[in-house]
Amino acid sequence: MQDGNGLDHLAGERAMAQFDLQAMKVYLAGGQREYEISTKMAQLVANDPVFSKEDRVRLARKDLYKNSLRKAGHAWKTILEKGLSEVEGLKLRHFVDEPTYTDLHWGMFIPAIKGQGTEEQQHKWLPLAYKMAIIGCYAQTELGHGSNVQGLETTATFDPTTDEFIMHSPTVTSTKWWPGGLGKASTHALVYARLITDKKDHGIHAFIAPIRSLEDHTPLPNVTVGDIGVKFGNGGYNTMDNGFLRFDHVRIPRENMLMRLATVTKDGKYVRSNKPRQLGYGAMVFVRQGIVIDASIYLSRAVTIAVRYSAVRRQFGNKDEPGELQVIQYRTQQSRLFPLLATAYAYRAVGFWMKSLYADVMKRLNDNDFSTLPEVHACTAGLKSITTSVTADGIEECRKLCGGHGFLCASGLPELYAAYVPACTYEGDNTILLLQVARFLLKTLSQVSKVRPVGTAAYLGNIKQLSTQNCKVSQGHDWLNTSVLLEAFEARSARQAAAVALRLAKGSGSEAEFQENTPELVESARAHCQLILVSKFIEQLQTGTPEGIRKQLEVLCYTYAFSQLIDNAGDFLATGYVTGNQIALAKEELKHMFDKIRPNAVALVDAFDHTDDYLGSALGRYDGDVYTHLYKGAFKESLNDTVVVDGYEEYLKPVLTQNLWAPHSKL
Ligand SMILES: CC/C=C\C/C=C\C/C=C\CCCC(=O)SCCNC(=O)CCNC(=O)[C@H](O)C(C)(C)COP(=O)(O)OP(=O)(O)OC[C@H]1O[C@@H](n2cnc3c(N)ncnc32)[C@H](O)[C@@H]1OP(=O)(O)O
């Protein structure tokens, strides 16, 4: 066993690094200022015992939830007492690292009011929300309807005699179901409901409905509200009070309908603005763009644990070297782990780009320019889908890469997975979102002769060329050219999209035919998104990356692109753009990349700068002192509170002392 004396068991690994670690930390944080804020907030949380994560997986739901309320309250008090800025507050809550009601309050309730409320409404609600005098949630999904937003059943019927809307849940399936923070914490819900005026249904609109008393937090009259129940995994997402909500003819003032996109006048007249109705989905676009950086952070946590542990863990050996080999030396371990490391870097770079994309579309929307909205929707929906699916699978792969110890909660991985995996469903089921991308691709292709595609779809403007010319790689190093790689991803995506578009164009245009082709449509959407990820990683790399880290980032970029190419070799081959031999050459190049990553692997995960407190993992500790901490951790297990287990007298002793032959014994 290692000694646990505070030595750095990974010092030898760190000494091998060939890049400027500090510069990489700053790059990954998004800049010097962001780096400083992150470091300060991470330390603030790590040094405050109220934020301790100890024992989280052992707490019963009620205690877990109460504890998370305590932490959220303490976080808010800390923010106020220390006078933290909005950005610092956001970071502080990030490091507290527990899904809670404030995520939805700040992440969806406030953005939805900003996006859909008139200036007057923003002046009324935002100050209350900013000082947390009210707590809001985002109540869209219903028991019977989630993906299909247009199918929601909750009604908001205007009553001109009182100048009020009557909020009503007409059926069991219309019960609001899932909204985070709704179950127990929120005082207000941003409710998506069918607007009815004078018996006419105008479709889905947003309303602010008070649901709990600001005096004593009890539900308001005719409001039925509560938590929907325990969710997957220990700890995980169970700190969140996902809730249900029913209205029984509850009256709210007319002004509580968010009226930026459409208005109901005092006399009940419905007036639409000239803005697209899709702006009503703006809060979802906002959250989806943010999810890409989040995916990078979650994946980087799992990868940090798996890389550090793989450098500590030894198994077997060979006759050329003394002792057992670090498992990170094995090619199979590298081929499962290093692409995930590269993916975490890729998502970070693309996440930064997504932020600029979002800022750009917001600026345009303010100037009434809606031209890029469809492309931004496709991009945010598609990348949300791909990055969350890959990250959830990646966390699980990291657990397996840690062998048996990965299955222990002390590894931090089971809880990380349980907290993350719902990201594949919330904010849009990942298949539904890919189908949105596919629809966008079909529409873009159908108009390509008249409308030049823009942004991430611009390559479709070259569809003829991409459909005819083939990959020119003849030796391994020909692949070490970003233009060659980009063209391969563009050609594969363009050909997949064109093939399914052509098949649909030849048909009758029926919905049944569309449905029949949805597997191919989803595949073509995935190809388009993989192209965006590769191309934006390359683009980010080529724009102002500091010298001391460029080489390593290039290695990671090639690792990412080659592993995507190889994992999807079937698609690349089926389109006819590449040959089997060219794929084999890429495989060899990928192995060369693994050799370049290997001496830098531990430093590359150090660059993510996760504190031990934030990682919460005996396997991923910075000092690599894994075994001492696993062993010590076992003594904290509640089953070990007594030497002789509770239950021995009633259940074990009788078994051990009956001394009778079991009737079925063969002895
Ligand atoms: C930064 C992060 C910080 C904090 C986050 C905090 C916490 C995160 C944790 C949990 C949050 C979880 C919250 C939720 O889950 S909220 C609920 C989310 N629900 C969904 O995502 C539902 C998914 N469904 C939909 O989005 C839509 O129903 C739909 C599938 C897109 C279909 O829409 P619909 O109107 O019926 O129909 P279409 O006819 O298909 O589309 C019409 C038209 O509109 C375009 N479109 C669709 N969506 C958008 C959009 N968001 N923006 C812009 N445009 C959009 C669509 O492409 C189509 O265009 P056409 O040109 O073809 O007409």
Ligand SMILES: Cc1cc2nc3c(=O)[nH]c(=O)nc-3n(C[C@H](O)[C@H](O)[C@H](O)COP(=O)(O)OP(=O)(O)OC[C@H]3O[C@@H](n4cnc5c(N)ncnc54)[C@H](O)[C@@H]3O)c2cc1C
């Ligand atoms: C942890 C968590 C937190 C959440 N937080 C919130 C929140 O704060 N506010 C809120 O309003 N909601 C919230 N939700 C709800 C979430 O947004 C929905 O669950 C999500 O949008 C998926 O919808 P659904 O559950 O109706 O899935 P469904 O649409 O019923 O999906 C079930 C299956 O059917 C498939 N499917 C459905 N339609 C089609 C189709 N047309 N073509 C092909 N396949 C299809 C899907 O791909 C999926 O495999 C949350 C959910 C979770 C799990």
